Ligand code: B12
């Protein structure tokens with residue numbers, strides 16, 4: 010590699026100046042699994058940890074194709090207009106078969122080339138349906154560099170809970186096709202979001218019906234934050250100002266009610282809990298030889314309930330110990 | 336039986352400047368061509384003036400630039416519009432180019448009432464395949480509706496819309512998909528016209544009668560005959576049942592054709608001539624569904640733009656068919672054939688089922704994402720079959736040995752080279768034109784245009800006024816962009832996978848490649864991440880879509896943002912995303928401007944270490960130039976083996992990583 014193209018070493022000051030080249034290099038480092046790079050990545054995050062966290066972390070979740078990226082595009086425009094530094098973390102699913110991923114969200118986002126906006130796409134990788142660890146650590150980095158971070162989840166399964174572990178404000182986006190919403194409410198997904206946005210409200214009749222449905226479902230709630238339900242359209246820019254204002258209002262609420270720090274602290278605990286469960290699960294599974302291993306074990310005997318229980322119990326023979334200090 | 340009249344014979348052409356294209360048109364007419372088919376350049380098609388930054392390198396490349404009435408007058412100088420039948424391949428800016436055409440006729444002293452011709456004017460297939468869209472669906476449909484209601488009243492012989500199935504087949508559609516989605520587009524257009532309330536019942540029936548189609552005809556020409564029979568029957572039933580048109584004449588399926596070009600090859604390009612002839616049979620053999628107009632691609636289609644001689648050869652094919660053979664002498668030779676009828680019924684039933692499915696989504700606009708994905712899936716299947724050899728392409732995946740070709744030696748002497756000076760000449764003319772016009776009139780005409788756009792009044796009168804006032808294409812486009820906003824079409828690749836059937840040699844190779852991609856991830860420290868970029872105004876997305884889908888299936892993480900990106904956007908994405916390789920796909924000839932610009936931009940961002948590969952229509956001499964400028968690999972249509980391309984890309988990324 011010639012001297013002209015050698016990458017510059019990472020400087021905190023470059024990150025704080027929002028030099029996107031440096032930010033990208035830092036995220037590359039966070040993603041790098043090689044042990045010495047992991048070491049450097051940890052050092053970098055530790056160095057940043059003492060700095061303030063100016064960012065409001067906003068999660069945008071909802072089923073595939075509902076308009077998350079298009080809405081983020083509208084929110085980027087407003088934030089950039091207001092002179093804010095914006096970080097976007099967009100997560101797309103990985104293919105179980107190939108391990109590959111198509112990262113297409115930024116194609117729907119208009120990224121103003123000269124404003125301080127940094128958009129990074131992540132594949133969910135083995136964290137099926139959720140936020141990958143890399144995406145999490147990128148948010149940890151960006152929190153120190155941005156005024157607002159917008160996270161787009163893949164919108165299925167695990168991601169609702171994953172996003173709750175990192176975002177200050179969660180916006181659930183749904184389509185105005187009735188049924189959808191009530192399903193969500195029943196499925197308990199509705200516990201997570203702070204704001205509900207019914208997108209594609211350019212189709213007015215359906216949208217009105219959907220808003221009425223959700224509002225009715227939420228009407229019995231007694232929370233300190235009355236969760237707003239908004240009909241919006243990313244296509245026509247309808248009520249996006251209201252959405253933007255609602256997001257700001259929720260942040261204001263968190264700070265004035267002095268719950269922001271406790272919320273973040275709780276999130277950390279929950280994140281560690283889910284990491285431990287995930288990690289130990291992964292190690293346990295590997296000890297059994299993965300799906301193939303289980304398959305072979307079960308071939309030796311009939312797959313009765315008892316056999317399955319005994320099999321799961323085998324994992325207990327794998328020993329865990331907490332070693333060292335933090 | 337009286338001999339049937341031949342179809343209108345055209346050659347799709349236009350390049351450099353209005354002056355050069357005018358000369359070409361007159362030459363073509365002197366060779367016995369009976370109509371004109373205008374190809375516009377990409378800036379004109381997307382509503383930009385020739386001196387807009389985004390137009391740099393694209394002016395006069397794949398068509399003629401028309402920025403104002405001066406250009407239009409020059410394009411048709413010495414061609415009496417009253418006697419001409421002109422087809423214009425123009426869509427997002429169709430209302431504008433039609434206005435310029437009308438104003439030009441008026442200046443020639445011709446009554447617009449008598450004008451004959453076609454504006455393509457089908458925005459839906461632009462979203463799905465062709466890529467020269469500007470505005471969102473709703474205002475786009477309204478512009479189409481305006482041109483229909485205007486021409487029905489004022490230019491009764493004009494075909495205001497050519498609903499296109501052609502481009503769907505070029506994007507991989509099966510015959511059933513081609514028929515179904517074109518019918519859905521026609522429904523969206525006619526529903527908009529009806530809802531506009533601008534036409535009475537009788538006029539609306541006239542409008543239905545003015546809708547024509549632009550179809551494709553592939554090499555399986557028996558099936559194509561059946562497809563057209565199914566198409567025409569469905570159109571007859573649809574216009575009767577959905578729109579209550581009682582006069583059978585107004586329900587007739589009228590269509591023009593360009594035959595399939597997707598299957599025309601770079602390898603042994605002379606084989607394309609028999610392919611073109613056979614494809615032409617599909618639309619001429621059956622009298623009841625014979626085309627009204629035809630244009631044929633040239634033998635060197637996959638090499639680059641055709642020269643006048645290449646186009647002449649294709650015109651001669653049409654003339655030989657019409658004047659030497661006996662196809663025009665018989666009644667329909669397929670009537671009464673059980674075999675043809677059965678196949679026709681099969682296509683008809685399947686196509687209608689697909690129409691109903693789209694209607695369940697709420698129509699073609701609501702189903703855009705779904706339809707695009709269906710097309711990409713069909714095309715992926717086509718590419719897979721070519722890769723496995725299930726679909727034979729002579730000279731490509733079978734019978735590849737060849738004697739040296741006297742026609743083509745591999746350099747760019749066998750294609751048209753557009754004079755680089757044309758862009759400068761065009762811009763100088765544009766600036767001179769702007770300087771001499773009456774600015775007050777321009778301002779007033781644009782204000783009236785905006786007013787019409789906002790109020791919902793028919794856009795045509797205001798556009799014709801703009802044409803006379805000396806408004807430019809870019810000003811017309813910008814005014815409407817401000818009122819209507821802009822649109823980005825879906826990419827359709829998300830849900831598509833290659834290995835629908837996980838067997839055979841390609842599947843095995845792909846599996847091996849995945850293992851290799853995983854190993855490379857260990858060297859790189861993270862999974863191999865690539866950016867597939869489409870810079871410039873080029874809308875050819877097939878290649879990029881296939882590469883993206885296959886890369887994902889090989890286990891890579893692929894950033895793909897769709898068509899029409901600026902070099903700056905691509906550089907920013909490469910930087911923010913931390914990709915290991917940038918792949919660019921360019922088919923419309925502007926690679927020598929765009930690629931060096933992107934290489935320079937990457938270096939400026941400190942990303943000079945990221946390897947860049949390029950694919951598309953790149954003549955060998957240009958490829959050499961690109962490699963010298965730092966491009967790691969260049970691929971062209973002859974590189975059809977996907978796994979080989981992909982492993983090559985992995986090589987490139989790996990080599991760079993090892994030296995980093
Ligand atoms: C299909 C097609 C279309 C379709 C495109 C549909 C779509 N969504 O893609 C339609 C009908 C819409 C179309 C329209 C036009 N077309 Co066209 N089209 C073709 C055609 C017939 C085939 C291209 C194709 O899709 N091939 C299949 C794909 C899979 O192959 P590919 O793109 O070559 O990709 C392979 C390799 O090149 C390589 N590759 C390509 N990109 C990349 C990228 C990477 C990273 C890698 C690793 C590899 C790689 O790998 C691929 C695998 O095999 C070509 C001629 C030909 N036979 O090649 C003309 C052609 C490209 N079109 C041409 C023109 C002029 C047009 C128009 C501009 C005409 C006009 N004036 O309006 C329009 C407008 C399009 C626009 N908006 O830009 C010209 C371009 C001339 C030039 N370069 O000088 C051509 C060459 C025809 C000709 N001879 O005139 N077209």
Ligand SMILES: Nc1nc2c(ncn2[C@@H]2O[C@H](COP(=O)(O)OP(=O)(O)OP(=O)(O)O)[C@@H](O)[C@H]2O)c(=O)[nH]1
Nearest residue numbers: 072073074075076077078079117208209242243244
């Ligand atoms: N009519 C209408 N369509 C919309 C609106 N917002 C988004 N869309 C369309 O919905 C489709 C999906 O939009 P995206 O923004 O990609 O949705 P997403 O939720 O990010 O999708 P995934 O990332 O694939 O889950 C696109 O075709 C958009 O054009 C809206 O407000 N109205």
Ligand SMILES: [Mg+2]
Nearest residue numbers: 077078114161
């Ligand atoms: Mg998205």
